[in-house]
Amino acid sequence: MPGRSVAPHGPNYPLELSRRLVNLAAIKNRQRAGPFTFPENAPSGDRTGVDGTIFLFLLQDGIINGAVYALVAIATVLVFAVTRVILVPQGEFVAFTALTIAALENGNVPSTPWLLLALGCLAAASEMVRHASELTLRRVARIVLFDLALPVALLLLTRTLAPMKLGQAVNILLAIALITPMGPMIYRIAFEPIAHSSVLVLLMAAFGVHFSLTGLGLLFFGPEGTGTTPLSSASFSLGDLVVSGQSIAVLIVTAVLLVLFALFFGRTLLGKALRACSSNRVGARLVGIPISAAGQIAFALAALLGAVSGVLIGPLMTVFYDSGFLIGLKAFVAAILGGLVSYPLTVLAALGVGFAEALFSFWASNFKEVLVFTLIIPVLAWRSVYAPHAEETE
């Protein structure tokens, strides 16, 4: 949240830095510019110029950050295309996943299942109230199963598994399983009742959800920031550049997910139905695609992508309960640069944003957020001149 005084870095921060910034001579922990900064925004002592090594280092950093932004941005684009919601709280999925994994790694039971249960109860209540007159047995069964039984089952599972410390894979899968159902629940609580409103109303509702989720994040996860264990602790040298296994893991996971996404939208009926919803809502309805289900699927995919991003970003930075906002917004910058429609453009833009951020944090770390968000304005101006959007704003 803007304006919040900034908490200190988590315990793993110096260690993380020394591992990642071997080549930079002087490491200076600058005053943090916002709710979080990436560890790598510690610039070298002299700022006279960027030599090859530093450039390569920044490039690597940029690509890794950009890859994570790409996943989040793809989710943003997907949700916008299908539901017209600009999903401001997308970043929350990222932060909550990282915090969940961190708790599991320490052998603690994370509060995530309780959060899921709370959301489930709300979703159930809101659907029961809104559709009180058309409740069929099947519908009630579905609500009970998905909104109440699933969270309770996950709660029991988490309480059983957490103390056993079964290892990274289990932690990650459990965290993803806990976060993903939150997507459709949030859609049903907040957005389904106003699904036909204007983009502006939906955007403001998205801000409302973001406020609530951030507050819930503080309540359930506390104010401390944590990081998670890297997916791979291996590292190798490429000339002067040290490439960490984590970087490679990020790139591989992102690439695989993007390919899966392309296949899903290009080859499967469900993916095509979602595309139909995004290109023409009324038309999609007329051919029998249920809009509500499409929205829920889009939100589920968004939560899933957010969760995976959380898995990837956890080892790269100290995550706080509210770190998601800025991650989400930067991804959102990428999404806008991609015009909120094109997936390949969005990925490119996300890499660009990541790289720009790395550059800015080296040159002018205090102003990197200013610069990253200013990037968007000329692009928006250019887009509205050359790719005018006919859609209304009210």
Next chain:
Amino acid sequence: MKFSRGPIIPAICALAILIAPFTGLLPDYWITLFNYIGISSLVAIGLVLLTGVGGMTSFGQAAFVGFGAYTTAVLTTRFGISPWLTLPASLVVTMAVAGLIGAITVRLSGHYLPLGTIAWGIAFFYLFGNIDWLGAHDGLAGIPPLRVGTHPLIDPRDYFVVVWIAVVLAVIATQNLLGGRIGRAIRALRRSTRAAEAFGVNTAAAKLMVFVYAAMLAGLAGWLYAHFQRSVSPGPFGITAGTEYLLMAVLGGAGRVYGAILGAAGITFLRDQLQNFLPWLIGNTGNYETIAFGAVLVLILQTASSGVWPILFGPPPPPTPPEPRDDKPTPERTLPAPGTALLQVQDARKVFGGLVAVNDVNFDVQSGRIIGLIGPNGAGKSTTFNLITGVLPLSSGQIQFEGHALRTQTPQRAAALGLGRTFQHVEIVADMSVIENVALGAHLLGRAGPLRAMLRLDRAEEALLFANAKRQLDRVGLADVAFRPVGTLALGQLRLVEVARALCLNPVLLLLDEPAAGLRVGEKKALARLLREVRSEGLSVLLVEHDMDFVMSLADRLVVLDFGTRIAEGVPADIRQHPAVLEAYLGGVS
């Protein structure tokens, strides 16, 4: 549930609130809260104008509050300048910044605009927080209080007076602005940009003007905030605050100036009560008020997205235009002598990609004549119309109007030259009254700018414009519904409103796009009578129409288009017999 349509109940409430602090019944705490409500109201009033009326959504208003606050903070603490003198400085700085940002931002279309405001809203927050000269994240403290003589305005009761004088002035200025000539242009921005442009409104400039005005109200709020709080830090100028301000405007009822105050009061109370009440209820860990605030926001949007004010107090009252005076008519245009060439379309061509919509079309319109432009669906009539009125640029060829080449025609230039038009799909400002819609047509006949409107120095001119509007409404036979909201009229009546609006421009040439569609027989006859009358006054009419009886009985000459090409031209009797026309309409006889 509606209490009253009149202004009585809100007025009583407002009076009660304004007097309350001086009865000694209210503790300081509440008065402080009222002060914050007043300060937020200023921002929200700006947003009502920007978002509710002008249709431009801004999440970044808090940044302008920041500019106002930081300007006075720097000038008073670093340079020791007296607080009252920094007020103009605060306003000028916000004006300059808003002018710069607005020049880029307001051109953004669709949802890119709110996204753009989010982006610069966040950027400025970090900028404030990272400039050491501005105290970085800690901000600047020790801002001197305002003084009257030697008396410092520190007591919330004293400051209450300053804040609410500012709010009352802002409300009056804003209402005056909206009631005037520029106000009508602003109210047309949201959904009737095409209509506004067709009557000479420079919509880009109007948008920028609204943007700067809203920003200056925010800057004023910032100045008041800085001297009340006596310190500034970046926190209250971030995107969260920006969202809250927007919510105030939406909650109150976007588009309603008083609603902004209601919204500001609602949100400020809500946040304050949540902060007090929730920890007491649940315990002291976590920030429940954020959770509850977000939840309430979503609930409001789900249940009352058009705002609370309209629910409580109903639709806005009809306008009270100045008494029309018939003694001083608007200046008449000198019309060219009947029969001289007025509009010359020479080899006009319009290509959309591979489609030739208008294919080297030639025709003339002489003054004092009614020319009918007919043809089957898809013949290129509306495209021709749009080429003449400057909505679309020509691909090649030439259009001349009274000797002026319309090569780089814009709708505004067309209006200035005396081309008054109607639209095939009615373009009216649905939430204005009939007479205000018609008066929009007289936009170019007035001169009063925003400042004159705010100070209500535009009354004489307004009286003239409204007298003109009234006269045109009389002519089309809608005088009895002049003060009804235009949204309550039937389609046929709306077409006549458009004709009246076009006449209000004092046109040389009237361009009517299917004016008879949706009219009943009686109304068609009345319209035909009106058009003949207009012709006898020396005006010319270019008519696109599908109703053959209507157009044949009325037009002096007909131009027939088919697939973008002119296939015939002549007097109606000849056109009826013309083989090419018969083939186009009825199919070939093999």
